[in-house]
Structures are given as structure tokens and as C-alpha cells.
Amino acid sequence: MRCEIRHITEYHYSQPAWDSFNQVRLHPTQEARQSVRSFHLHVVPEAQVSSHKDYFGALVHQVHVHAHHTHLRIEAQAMVDTHALPDPGPVLVAALEGARSSLTEFLVPCPRVPSGPWPEVFGVTRPTPRDDLGQYLQNLNSFLYSQFQYDTEATSVNTPLAEFAQSGRGVCQDFTHAMLGVTRQLGIPSRYVSGYLYSGGEMRGAEATHAWVECFIPGYGWLGLDPTNNCVAREKHIKIAHGREYSDVSPVRGTYYGGGQGSMSVAVYVYRQD
Template sequence: MRADIRHLTEYRYAEPAWDSFNEVRLSPEVSARQDLRSFHLVVRPEASLVTTHRDYFGSLIHHVHVHERHQVLRIEAQALVDTRPLAPLEAAPFSALDNLRGEFTEFLVSSPRVPSGRWPQVFGVQGPQPHEDLSAFMVGLTTQLHRQFSYSPGATSVGTTLEQFARDQRGVCQDYTHAMLGICRTLGIPARYVSGYLYSGGEMIGADATHAWIEALIPGHGWIGFDPTNDMLAGEKHIKIGHGRDYPDVSPVRGTYYGGGGEATLNVEVRVYADPPGGSSG
């Protein structure tokens, strides 16, 4: 599938701000499952300096500095991405992870937003036996959490803790993902947080902003994406930006500024088209 992505982040300030420094993670990754045909970052007012580097997990970060005074800051990312469907997910015994866990400790231990806890018990999940199929367990867990949680925008915020979400189990894709990470890691399944986009055609949840899902290590397959918000594997309609331990590792835009007269008003608009508007490009 070819996806044309338009992601606009707009900050409005009550008073002029200046020396705005922003860290932008919006460039989709290049991998065996997706190709990045083009990426453009447009900043208004025009940035006085834009530099890039890759973070510890391999995500491309743009550092944007706007020196002049401004009351509106617009950061628009435009990307054209080709994705490929997943290969069929075959059986893999849970015990096959025994020889792999030492290589992926960072995705098994606690992280700031996914602390250690009895998360399988908290969310009513029974872990697999060593001989049981890990692939089937992960598919079943995705379905269980999708049915158990209630998708409720506004019920949580980017700062909501996993403990808070566990109390009423109402939230958004970020909360679903942190909960599934906590369950997997407690059970000894290496799992990481993925930030990206979702093409839905109006059919799926979470397509009006950056979307979140998990990737779990499945022996014989590598890292496979599972989307509990939509009860599905992450396939060609999921466009990945990057991954980390939890949300703060891959937050799309964050930064600092001087002035502004208090907290800025934030507006985010995301559009993902299955075909580029106006015909093919790239």
C-alpha cells in the first residue's frame, strides 16, 4: 500500500515566544516492511536551524530551532511511504524465547511508563505454558484487551500512569499499548512501544492522530506488531515511525521556548491517504 501522510502540529501562544527548540520524531522508518519514498518538514516561522540525528533506538530525529518572535508555530511533516503486508504468522512455542531473552533485556525490564507490577493478574491474563504457541497467545491477548478496555478519548492524558488506567480501563491507544507491554514483559515476552500512523478509511480507531501499538519478539519471525486498540496484527495499514520502551521514547514533538505568556494551545491534525491526493508522486 502507498500512504501519503500529512501531520500538522500547531502551537499558539498568548504572547510572543522566541528561541523555540523542538525535537521532532515524525519521519517513518525504513525497514523490510516499509519504504520511505519522501519526507519533508515545513516549519513556520521558518526555522533558523534544522539538524538531524538518530536516537538510541534508531529513530530519525529532527532538531528545529525557531529564533524569531512568534505567536504561532506550525510544524508540518509530509511523508510518502510504501508498505507491504505481513507474512502469515506461524506457530512458535513459548519456550523458544528462553535462548533469546538475554539479548533483549531492555524490552523486558521496567521503564518509566511501564513499571514492574503484577500486570497479568491486574488485567486478568493467564500466561502461556512453555509448550504452548506464543503466536496464538499474542493474538488471543490482543483480542482480550480489545474487548476488555473501553476506547474513551479524554478519559486519560499523555501523563496518565498505568496504575491509573488499570482502575477503570478506559483510555486510548497509548494506554492500551502500555498495558499490553506490562503484561508481556511480566510474562517474559520482550515487547516494545511503537509510534506510527494508521490508514483506516474511517473503519478503525486511532487514525486521526499518531497511533500506538506494540511489537513483541516472536521466535522465527522477529518483531511482530499487535494492535489491541483495533484487535489486529499491525499490517500494511500501519505505518511505523519508530519504537522505544514506552511513549516518552517516541513522543512525536516536544520542546522548550521562552516567553509565550504561559502554556501554549496545541492543535494536531493527521491525515493518511491510501493514494496521494492529485495522483501518484514520488
């Protein structure tokens, strides 16, 4: 499937700002499940732009606006082809024993996904070594989907996982952190994924950048699972980056001098190109 993406972030300041530095993580990944045909970053006012790859391999742009300004607009445009991949065949949970040592960073606690009895908190049944790992993960995905309510007003970007566990209401970021908490406590290496979602109107989370989980399956690789929509991440999911949690993949963040009272707005558009 071919998708065109426009991601617009705008800042407005009550007083002039200057020396604005922004880290922009909006370039889709190039991998087996997707191909990037084009990417353009447009910044107003004029800015110095450089790029590098982060620790996890995502392409990051550094945007520096030196001049005084009261308005900053960062627009990313991309054209991406997504490709269908086969689902994993049967793999026993016991097969994870030999894979964990090389994937420790996706098992250990981090600030937004702290250590805790998350399987018990969310009422999850633990797998046995003889269970099929891929099927267990899809069942877990469906279970968590059924336990939470999607509510864009219930949480903010800084809502702790424990608070979401108590309320059971939140957005894709919360669903994703919850699934990461469970899978990591079960010894399943898992990572946070940010990206876009082409919904066609029937899926949740397409109004902004979306989040889902990738879990490691020995002999297969990383399986994308979307607990917000109770599905495997397939051609409608367009990946930007992955990390341990949201903080590793936040789309745009930065600092500036001056500015007074500021405001930010974000608009995301994903179109299917037939």
C-alpha cells in the same frame, strides 16, 4: 499499499516566544514492512533544522526557531509504501529462553510501564512453555481489546497505567502500555510503537498518531499487534519509531523562552494513494 501523510502541529502564544527548540520524531521508518518514498518537513517561521538517529534508530529532526514569534507551525509530509509480510509459523514459548538476554531493555520496567502483577491485574492466563507464542500473543491481543473501552476523554498523556487498569477506559497509548505491562511480566520482549493508521473509517485511533505493540518471536522477529483494534499491524499501520514506552517516541516536544499563555493543536491526515 501507498499512503500520503500530513501531520500538522501548531503552537500559538499570547506573547512573543524565542529560542524555541523542538525535537520532531515524525519520519517513518525504512524497514521490510514499509518503504519511505519521500519526506518533507516545513516550519514557519524560518528555522534551523538538523537531524540525527536516536538510540533506537529513529530519525529525529531538531528544529530551532531563534527569532521572536507568536505562532509556530511544524508540518511533516510523507509518502510511504507498506508491504504485506507473512505471519510467524509455530514457535514454542520455551524458545524465548535463549533470546531474552540480548533484549533486556524491552523486558525491564520503565516509568510508564512499571513493574507489577499486570497479568493478574488484567485477568490474563499465563502461557505454558509448550504453547505457540504467536497464537498466544494474538489471543492476548484480542482479550485485552475486549477488556477495555476506547474513550478519548478518559485519560491524558500522563495517566498512570494503574489508573487505566482501574477504569478500563482510554486510548491507544493506554491499551499499548497495558499490553507491554503484561507481556514483559510474562518474559516476552515487547516494545512501544508510534505511527499512523489508515482506517478508512472503521478503525480506532486514526485521528492522531497511533500506538501499538511489537513482540519478539524467535526465528521471526518483531510481530506488530494492535490491541486498540484487535488486529495484527499490517499494511494499514505506518511506523514512525519504537522504544520502551511513549516517552521514547513522542512526536513533537520542546522548550522555549517567553510566550506567555500558549496553546497547541495537532491534525493528522492519512490518505490512500491507489
